[in-house]
Amino acid sequence: MSETPSQTVGPFLSIGLPWPDGPFVVLDADPNGFWVHGVVTDGAGEPVPDALVETWQADPDGRFDHPDDPRGAVSGFRGFGRCPTDDTGRYAIRTLKPGSVPGPGGAPQAPHIDVSVLARGLLHRVVTRIYFADHADANAADPVLLTVPDDRRATLIAVPDDEGYRFDIRLQGERETVFFDV
């Protein structure tokens, strides 16, 4: 069967897609929780106020609450976050650090979060990954990061700050975020 084509979310996605608890992969009260946050900008460096950032990740043990996790599904960790950008292009997701997940051939991957960005002007989602600056050794051995040209890897690394981690998403232009063909 032929797949249904993608279309843009358009400018009014915030009618239908945000949930009140969307940004909270974990409750605010979780002592290990932190914010991953940043700004989505376009090719002119202007903030994108009509985007939606969605995240998907393993729990702190590297497991998924999903029947296709061959190690057996664990329950209780939603793993999913979604946050529309505000008028200044900002988003924020409250979550936990994911554990290591096996990669191609069973080699461990560095802790990472898969990200979809949807927006007016994006006819299809774009996909990127968040890695963490404080896992430098794991990042250096990560089988996915190793396929990314050296001079662009930094766009995938979230940097610690007072809130948790800063991860800006530049859709186009200077220091354009690396996007993946998924």
Place this chain on the structure above:
Amino acid sequence: MGYRRDDGATHPPLLSPGYKSTVLRAPSQAPILLPHTLTEITGPLLGEGRVSAADADLTKHPDGEATGQRIIVHGQVRDSDGRPVPDTLVELWQANAGGRYLHKWDQHDTPLDPYFTGVGRALTDSTGRYRFVTIKPGAYPWGNHYNAWRPAHIHFSLFGRAFTQRLVTQMYFPDDPLFPHDPVFNSVPEAARSRLVSRFDLTNSVEAWALAFEFDIVLRGREQTPMEDAHA
């Protein structure tokens, strides 16, 4: 097992200059191939406890009924191997009968409907089927170019069962005269455009109550070979 890769003949190119907003938002660098690891072949299984039966009827508001032509929009969600996708969250949003969204940025000179929010949610049943009752949305102007009007459409959002299957799309209505003039619709490769157009469905229309439109949705299926190995 990984999921099939994009065949290049289904989805619109991110840079589609006829749709002006793509010009500064489409990434300029080619995407890098992401192997389908556990993170990609799993995905959020959402909706339980998040969706009630009332969420599938957009015409009913606690204080009154929405204005416009009542329609039934229904269909089946399958993957490209033909397998139904059960228990998956379907979210939709749309303009009202006059072609206006309940959104602060939509200032189209036509009234809002106090009894219509334009938001719906449903879970597919065990055979992948979903059904909404709503109002047929109006066409509306959007300023992309002179006399630019979007053909009537309903936005759909689907998760499937894996991160790879995430899809956001728009459903259109048969024989819309605006099709040849809409850069969003025409961004899709020509052979794939008809998959975005619902089918008028007299059989499931309800006597003296509502017309039905059928919109089947096909998400990406599995690869036929074992999970790919980036180092193979």
